[in-house]
Amino acid sequence: MGVEGTYKPTSWQAIHNATHPIEGAGNTSFSNVVLGGVVVGLPLTFTYYLGLPWLFFFPLALLFALPSLASVIYLYSRFAPRNRTNIKLPGKPLEDYMTIHDPELKKQYYGYNKIPMETFFEAYFVGKIDIKGDILETFELRHDWAAFQFTLGQFKFFLTQWIPETLWHSRDQDENQVRDHYDRGDDFYEAFLGPRMVYTSGIVSDPKKRETLEEMQDNKMELICNKIQLKKGEKHLDIGSGWGTLTAYAAKHFGSDSTGVTLAKKQTEYGNNRCAEWGVKDHARIKCMDYRDIPTETKYDKITCVEMAEHVGLLRFDSFLNDVRERLDDDGLFYMQVAGLRATWQYEDFIWGLFMGRYIFPGADASTPLYWYIRKLEINGFEIQNVDTVGVHYSSTLEKWYLNWMKNRDEIRAKYGDKITRVWDIFLAWSTIISRQGSATCFQIVANKNRNAFDRAALINNRTNAAVWKVDNKTE
Structure with missing residues (x-):
């Protein structure tokens, strides 16, 4: 791993790399x-x-x-x-990073006695702890002050809530969880998502450029439409359409007849307004319905599902893919973008995952390593055309969400309260790091029905053209 203290972070315009990327136990x-x-x-x-x-x-x-x-x-x-590492931590006492207001906690955690991460953020949510300085910078140094060990509270949540929800995933459960989260208020989400209102990873076009969040989201939507070879007049279904931006974008820039589906009422209203504002309401619309209720009579040339499949549930994933296959034209393409996890886990990965499952995305238990998604697609009759891992793009996206959030934090706090504001502080700061270091990532998968008659030659493109893969270390 090298000599301790020899690590030097690289510098890119698109993303601020880690200053202290410690390899934790796992x-x-x-x-x-x-x-x-x-x-x-x-x-x-x-x-x-x-x-x-x-x-x-x-x-x-x-x-x-x-x-x-x-x-x-x-x-x-x-x-x-923790694993051997060549990173030297600052070695500062707990008091340099935070102020502990609660007397009992202060007796237990002080000096160089590290505080369990779950104990920390639970106390932070209710104001028993305040962070000194910038939250993201403090989290970059979290291994200097936090212990990544499970607490009884997490153990209880895993056994009594996470497992039962994973096994059940009823329609009522999905509807209640989605509406509780996404119908909170459009202004809450706009505070960090910005005017595009896209709650999924953007795409960096060049690591040497500092693109805006809006440019990155436009890059992503353009990339999706190109990956599925979307054409004018094609029927396009977007499952889990959010605020409808991709649906409207596809109709406006590619001329598709696009339908978005979401369970959230406010997202439906917002998305249809966007379709009207962008002048595509005659061939783009958002419907408020469960994906299981999408009529099977209509076949779609292209189906997209951008970071919604995680909410389907592990035990219902096969039936979800069957539903998609049933609605996809025999010559169509299916694009699935999913937030996943690494198989070679560290304890921090699980502790972050339980935090996300409890406070941010309850019910999103189908976040897995890549091999699980590939296997599920293949055994349900799909052929994989291409896969891209875009976790580092997600980190750049999250950092911009974090900066937006901090800029609008006081206004949101005044309207929605202190606790939810503090929860989002931790979510955005910690997730920026988690996605950059590979604990969680994001996969873009393009698939088609694995039929003998499928025109595979039509999908040959620059991904397999050696000329477009720039090589700087070629010897001749």
């Missing part, structure tokens, strides 16, 4: 042997001491599997050392 320090012992040992003990028939061992093993995984990870997070 799956490399986690023992699958211990986990296996717990999963097997507990049901074995119950079966033996309760005098149950051995046939009961197998259902008990299934019953103990998830709680055992959670408990072992919980215990390991408390004593697993």
Whole structure:
């Protein structure tokens, strides 16, 4: 890993790279042997001491599997050392980073005694702790003051809320969660999303340029329409259309007949107003409905789903893809953009994920490593045409959201209250770093029905043209 203190961050206009990218403890320090012992040992003990028939061992093993995984990870997070790294931390006391107002917390956490991240942000939300200086800069140095270990509160949330919601994912649950989040108020979201009102990753066109948030979002929408080869007059369905910007953009700039679908009432109204303002209301519209209720009679030439599939749920993902396939023309293209996670995890990844699941995107449990999405697409009859990982683009997007948020923070706080404002402080600052370092990322996947008659040659483009891949280290 190099000699401690030798790391020097690179400098790009598009993104501010990490000053202290510490490699934390994670799956490399986690023992699958211990986990296996717990999963097997507990049901074995119950079966033996309760005098149950051995046939009961197998259902008990299934019953103990998830709680055992959670408990072992919980215990390991408390004593697993972080990986070797060549980053030297400032080594400052806790008081240099924050002011702790709560007397009990102050007795427990002071000096060089690191505070668990969940304990910190729960206290920050209710004003028991205040951060000194810029929040994003403080989070860049979080390994100097925070401990990435699970707390009982997270353990309880995982077992009593995250798992049941993952297993259920009813229509009512999805509708309530979406409307509670997205119908909060358009001004709340405009405070950080800006005038485009696009709540998904933008795209950097050149890392040496400092583009605006609006330029990055236009880059993304242009890229999506080009990736699906959208043409004038084609029927286009956008599942989870948000405030309708992509739907309106596709109709305006590519001449498509576009339909957006969202569960949020305010997003529906906003999106239809945007279609009218952009002069495309005759061939673009937003409908307020569950994706499962989209009529199957109409076949769409192109279907897009931009960071909505995470909300479908792990157990319902197959049926979701079947619904998409049912509505896609045999010669059509499906674009799916999903926020995912890395398989080689660190404890910070899980702690951030539980925070997001509880406070920001409840029900968005289908965020997984790339291989899971690819497998699901393939076994449901799709062929993968191309995949791009754009997590670093998301980080640049989030940083701009954070800067917008801080600029409008006082106004939002006056209207919506202190707690929700503080929650978004942490969300935007921490997520900027999480997506930059690879803990969470974003995948752009283009797929088609895997039919023998599909015209694959029509999809040949510059992605496979060696001339467009600039190589600076060529020797001849």
